[in-house]
Amino acid sequence: MDGLRTRWPNSEVLFASKSLPAVGMYRLAQDEGLSVDIAGGGELRLALAAGVDPGRIHFHGNAKTDAELRMALDAGIDTIIVDNDDEIDRLERLLERPQKLLLRVIPGVDAKTHASQATGGANSKFGLPIDQAERAIARMRSHRLMRFDGVHLHIGSQILGTGQFAEAVEKISAVGTFPTYDVGGGLGVAYTYDEQAPGVDDYLDAIVDAARANLPADARLLIEPGRSMVARAGITLYRATTVKRTGRTFVAVDGGLADQMDIALTQQRYEAILADRLLEPWTETVQLVGRQCESGDLLVDGAAMPPARIGDLVAMAATGAYAYTMSNNYNGALKPAIVFVADGEARLVTRRETYDDLLATHAPAMAAALV
Template identity: 55%
Template sequence: MGTDGTDEKPTADAADWKAEAMRSESTAVDLLSLFPPGSRIDSDGVLVVGGCRLDDVAAEFGTPAIVVAEDALVDRAREYLSAFRSRWPRSDVAFASKSFPCTAVQRVMVAEGLHLDVAGGGEILTAVKAGADPGRLVLHGNAKTDEELEIALRHGLGLVVVDNFDDIDRLERIVPRGRRQRCLVRVIPGVEAATHASQATGHAGSKFGLLPDDAREAMARIGRSARLALDGVHTHVGSQLLNVEQLAAAVEPIAKLGTFDTYDLGGGLGVRYTYDEHPPTVDDYAEAMTTQARAVLPEGSRIIVEPGRSMVAASACTVYRVTTVKRGTVTHVAVDGGMGDNLEVSLTGQRFEAALVDRVGGAGETVTVVGRHCESGDQLVDAVALRDPVVGDLLALPVTGAYCYTMSNQYNGARRVPVIFARDGKARLVVRRDTWDDLLSRDVD
């Protein structure tokens, strides 16, 4: 606005206007680079993902909603397999299904030849429903229950990762006589990860896995067991790591534990959530891991990697509707979702960017995007430039394909969000939104 409250633009010379136009164009390009590959702005200025206009998707399925570019999932799965098998032929990629545990996503991974990493009975059953071969599942968990292990055994899971001595006790009691369950022992590598404290798993005090001396004892116990068989070892450094050297540093500690058939190197590769992040590529990651493997692992051994976040995060965005614009010391733009569909900000301090669906980029006022829930920490983006936001606008957050659906919840009576696959201009519902009846369905008194 002009100084008199009108909509006149301030006076500026041609050079100033050209510079502003270049900044606006750059911002739009930067924003698009965070949305799923192939996203674009159409001739009406509307953001298009998977060939579908996001305003059309919102009109059909409502908001908030997670929109997944299906081709991005396919391409990423193929990229991972190619990157590792071209460097280490006997390698497998196991999608960490906790990052997006729905059958539609897992069907894509299974169709592309990936194994699945599961944690808990629910993830086992989701994988089986998605058509996964149980023999290609890897079961994790630091607190596995008898029931979960019974589900795993009933379905014939390929590998169980032993996280502690109690896992061995349970398995020896539950595995039927005459059968041997293949196992990996999870080893704490002693690598300090440069990530949020809640995402670091490779340090000596981690709740996951065993320190090397304890791991050796676990291996000896498995070796003496008539019901268990040791396939190898597993390790994991942490999540959202932007340094491949840290990831590769975990290979040598497990190599020192002996010669095995299988070395599961975990996952953890980080992704780009904001303009100022520059994560390694999948090729960078594969090169670092296999270079270290060639240096210290037995030739011909099998390696497994378990990408989750880096497999699915960039494939999706979440679409919200603006419900309130409150201007004051800070301009708060409130949307119809929040920590009910995105806990990453509250749990890990993860930063996101945002764009209005029909006004991507350009000069705008700096606002804070907040959610609808009764927590001051329910904040999606702390500072982002939006062009004249008003009630009713559609707003999209990119890079929400990992852990947002996973941790969606019913706080304040929110209905959990739907998931929509978009491909070649066609949108289809793969996970429905909760109904109001769903919210009450588990109350029995």
């Protein structure tokens, strides 16, 4: 936050909460002076439950419902990022008082990342191309309750080259001159020993240099870091439950696809260690696998570690972003707890899901069975 403000004083940093939508994280973001970017009614409820000031919440999404927009308007959030003409239709019906709006624009930048994480290319499902954006802007400006404030872009996630961020800023400047430009997030991190990721200073330099060259000097500049803030802050801990040496050596743990879905979705690679035997020689290369009934439930392909034993503590690094977000109940798995650690002190912020929690939404069927 200070790094951006030093470079561009009229600026704001929003935590992209889809990367870790937990009440404890929302509260931490607010305490650290960040605003919050939400992308659905559930994230809005979590943010409000954490005590986040509604005046610091921005609402994204390409398919907001009437109910979600009503929630946001009733809460008095700061900004709605409009994605499409249908959303303008909804706001025309729902608005009863002035509301600040940004418009998401497709910058036409094909980010160098996994296809599922690229959001700024010409075929993106998010936002409007420039010609349609101009018409939508004119429409919002003509409405008595719509306070059109500027444009928003996002080119993707896990991006390891800063040049693409600068390119997006340059392209968005062609839409027009506005009070606010939200240039999104997407800065990648190093997940494995052989990956190289830009530093935060490199990222900010690229963004701000492009803003100085292309945007009004008095414009408000917003960025939305998520992954780059929380990924390396998180570690997932497992227990080894099975060690099997057949054609290959398989070390299976008490988690898997249900709490590391992005491995299957984006082929994201990770590193893992035996945390309680770290100083022993790493003499074996194993397939670290999960307990879900899929051959694709492969956590690490070729993890070097000491010969594993049942009960070993397995740590996967840099899992702070999207692991909890995408956690699910595959094979009846229970969603994990989240523990914050600072200055040697640990505190539980999200408890582990229980089987009673798992059954709660099935109460109608269980009640019917008793009749």
